[in-house]
Amino acid sequence: MKKQFIRTLVLCIMMQTMIAQSIENTMHNLMPWPQKIENKEGKFIIDSNFTIAIQQKQTNRLYKASTRFLRRLSGRTGVFFDVGFPDQERTSASLIIKVGRKGTIELSEDESYSLTTKSNGILLESETDIGAMRGLETLLQLVTATTDHFYIPGVKIEDAPRFPWRGLMIDVARHYQPIQVIKRNLDAMASVKLNVFHWHLTDDQGFRIECKSHPRLHQMSSDGQYYTHQEIKDVIEYAMDRGIRVIPEIDVPGHATAILTAYPELGSKDTTYQVERYAGIFDPTLDPTNEKTYKVLEDIFKEISALFPDPYIHIGGDENEGKHWDENPKISDFKKEHHFTNNHQLQAYFNSRIQRILRKLGKKMMGWEEIMTKDLDTSSIIHSWKGVNEGVKPRHSLLQAAKGGYHTVLSNGYYLDLMHNVSDHYLVDPIPDDIALTEGEKERILGGEIAMWGELITTLTIDSRIWPRAAAIAERLWSPKEVREVEHMKKRLAIISFRLEELGITHIKNQKVILRNIANGYTIDALSKLTKVCQPLKGYTRNKGGTEYKSYSPFTLFADACTTDAPDALKFDKMVNEYIVNPKNAIRPLEAILNSWVRNHDELEILNSKTPLVNELLDLSSALKELSLFFLRLLEQGGISKTNYNEFIKLIDIAKVPHADVEIVVNDSFIKLFEFMKKNEL
């Protein structure tokens, strides 16, 4: 942790000079925002003579990263470069990279870099090649277009991360994700400087990793959808090439239906099991009193340890409600023998056994916050996930862990599957100002992890759930805590989001694929317009009780085409705000958008007459149409009469009802508009 300390010290010194100016600077579409940035005179123009020289400590990784840099720069600008590869021999070049040493892909490695861009060249310097790769991403984000050319503006950037643990967890158990989905997301992670890929490999719905010692696991519990050792190695290499650590998770003792499908004899209940097709919290649990359980887990963790170079292994440990433990007299006897008065103690015993196994394998343990029991070794990392939904204060376990001497990582507030708008996540800080911790305790908060649970996502939709929101959280974890201006973030995010397509991220293009399927080949304009005011149901309301969707249900529905932060809802809200400030000037755009919603419903009705999948959306668009007509009338008549009150309540109540697992998200703006008109007797 010495490195960690120095890092923080350096940051503190740097932050004194940079904060004010960095937040105000809105001209660069950088994300995460760097620790320190100064604008300089001049600009470097991108033309066919562009070259890269890696003058010091060229590593294979950096060579490959700068080659990818060249391809992306060329693809984006359309410039045909004469030289297609970086060169070590060059004494002069457009971009000179100087690196102190080869970095190690491990916690708290130096990721800092400095970048100076001038009209006659670009200099990228860093302690490690990992830092240089972070700088290359910043450089790509700096590329700017004028009318007739692309250039890099003159800047001087000093940059380093605020937190050393900036992760993205992907759950591939509920829905399997092919290797290329993982890879393109690793590319996107690297582009916003995330550095930990947490791979949730097993759960009730699947065991997604080849197990050579117990092949029934992947054979019986994956429907053929698992990663071979070779593929795992390939992904790890791909991640490490991008400066990203890979942490595997084998979730035990709960979330174990897939394991028990293959080995029912390890279960706490004497029964057979079948891979779960629903979502939720289930009873099947490993038997912690059975020595064979530890034998099998030792074999599994041994394989995992050999595959994954990172010292940390995530053992899950969450949501074990112990129902099957309570029902099993043998387990009750075991508890009595060991003087365990509750299941927490039994799980603590289980964890200590697992920890012993991991220690023998040279690994450290990470687990969801439930693993934090009295005797847990402080070498473990506590993964804090519970919050208001679970009846506790957000960060409760984070604080307890830090105080208890554990390192800890925050995920509460970063659950993308809850389908909250980006600002909800963006403002969640792992260490808010009012946190009651000593500096030493704060130091134990390593950072955060974005969680992408997989119940309702498929290969088609996963990117649209992760991106662009993950980029905003990445900024939270990298940038100075003072960088938290939401509107500024949103402006930059729009550009960052669009640029993710360069890396193959499908969040924009796959929406239309879904809509084309719904429209069954007819024009999608009306559907597309409707998506702009609709959002999938938040929280876990889309899949009540986990039983509406099976893992093989279709995820090609209108709800899957909708995303958070519905753009026209935001636009409309802005229009209403402007109307409230200045009714006369702002009335035209308001009328225009209301009229467009009226027309859109009519167009949807035409589409509905041609194809089956539109019908369930008509209630949404009809509610919007009726509200629009209502307000058009009010605007035209220039005021509200008492008789309008009830009418409005009726209309808004209809508009509040979700259909097809989505909801219209303009209602609050309509209410605001109505209240304003009422108050001002307009």
Next chain:
Amino acid sequence: MKKQFIRTLVLCIMMQTMIAQSIENTMHNLMPWPQKIENKEGKFIIDSNFTIAIQQKQTNRLYKASTRFLRRLSGRTGVFFDVGFPDQERTSASLIIKVGRKGTIELSEDESYSLTTKSNGILLESETDIGAMRGLETLLQLVTATTDHFYIPGVKIEDAPRFPWRGLMIDVARHYQPIQVIKRNLDAMASVKLNVFHWHLTDDQGFRIECKSHPRLHQMSSDGQYYTHQEIKDVIEYAMDRGIRVIPEIDVPGHATAILTAYPELGSKDTTYQVERYAGIFDPTLDPTNEKTYKVLEDIFKEISALFPDPYIHIGGDENEGKHWDENPKISDFKKEHHFTNNHQLQAYFNSRIQRILRKLGKKMMGWEEIMTKDLDTSSIIHSWKGVNEGVKPRHSLLQAAKGGYHTVLSNGYYLDLMHNVSDHYLVDPIPDDIALTEGEKERILGGEIAMWGELITTLTIDSRIWPRAAAIAERLWSPKEVREVEHMKKRLAIISFRLEELGITHIKNQKVILRNIANGYTIDALSKLTKVCQPLKGYTRNKGGTEYKSYSPFTLFADACTTDAPDALKFDKMVNEYIVNPKNAIRPLEAILNSWVRNHDELEILNSKTPLVNELLDLSSALKELSLFFLRLLEQGGISKTNYNEFIKLIDIAKVPHADVEIVVNDSFIKLFEFMKKNEL
């Protein structure tokens, strides 16, 4: 070839009853069109009770294929199936599959099937599980929508392929294509019943397969972009699961720069070599007089033979111009010693040595037509590719081969990289009516192979070059030769094309990705409209001399967003034809489209003021605008005056000039319109 004979006999008998009715039947969007189809009463409605029973001879492959069938059907219809997997135990089910035996993935295996759909159920019967998989694809193509539900119409289909070899070649040497690109194209191939994937693995620009015996090959000659043995096995398994054979190609003795980069001592010239970055025909050639050449090739082919189960290996053999042979006195001496009077004889010697190696490995040889020399063993397959461009009659080598006792496969006419419209390919028949061959000779024509050469394609654009045109060629190779009505094909192709998105094919969605990049985040409407009248330059004119584009040049350009069969050009031509028939009635739509082109140029100019990549397109849209204004004037003034003649010639000459590697493809329609107006003095 006994099987082949019986197949043909069966086909002949079947064809007597079916042709007339099948071609006229336009209500089903089937492609390839089946050998025999009869419409029946009733329809089977898709609802949540849909189930599949594989009642006889369930193979693992068929189980997986029918599971995929369920996912696609559910995804397309949005229906939540209660049962997510096929079941062997069921006695009744919506779809019952009966299979005689497990098929072998080899040339001329039985792929026939029969399909009967009624209101109370669907029966799919076949000799092999491969036939059943072909039938499942037909069944998915039959899915039809009404206003409020999806159903399978009542039909009785008897189907079997016309040719046993229906291939797609993908060149991954010029531009590497990741595994997932290959896999999604295998899925698409299976959906149109193609059954051979020819993998062009090596060329001057890259050696794309791991070579364990000579690792310098992939290490030095792939820029790190090659397939491991594990990945190759994975792809082969994936292909075989879809009833597709995989034929590897190692191109020798020409197209060998990549091999010689690693092993210059095998070259015909005493020099060093570097992986080629340009496109074209190059001089580096293996030295056929050097025994070490055969030693290395034996090692390579030994590895290849162990990896690829198919009996055929493609050795390339094309375009060796022998320049380095002529320049090398040692090679000249060798020719004299062996009484070879020309390089063809020397290449024949080389081929015979390779054939000996392959025979030892239990493999048969396939090669491009240049391998057909006097003494070539008739177990070889001749791959016919030359045509008008190469100064010979199309099918010249195909005929020679068939007459000479060789089996042969046609690729001339199926080169997708030439960027011809779909109808040009569709009408190319391997065995046209006027072909001067005996029945026995015709029998040796195994089928055809679509060729997707890779000089100008990347992962982003490859799908849009292959699809949907490959589906039309697939029909040529499967369906009765009498099925050749272009307009009928185009109507079906539009639906087939759109449905390919279900398999992850990116031909539709990636166009907008490219345009968003060009527009640099601004609206793409004007660019999108321009793509609809533009096509990339045909033939090899886009990359004159192979030197305009390097392999690392950007392929994110406007030309990459354009495709063949520009939709608005076809639409406009139809409008002109209608105008010629009935000027009065057809004038309004004509004016509308002309006006839209005028406006579009103005919009493009606005976009051009914001971003650098639009400028080079303005000449195209401006030419279109000026022509449009010209004809709007003519239509308004209701006739042509002599002064218009020169004006038109000037305008059309401007419009004929390509820019940014694309051309406007409405010129012929404009000329037709002008000629008509002139003739009729309108």
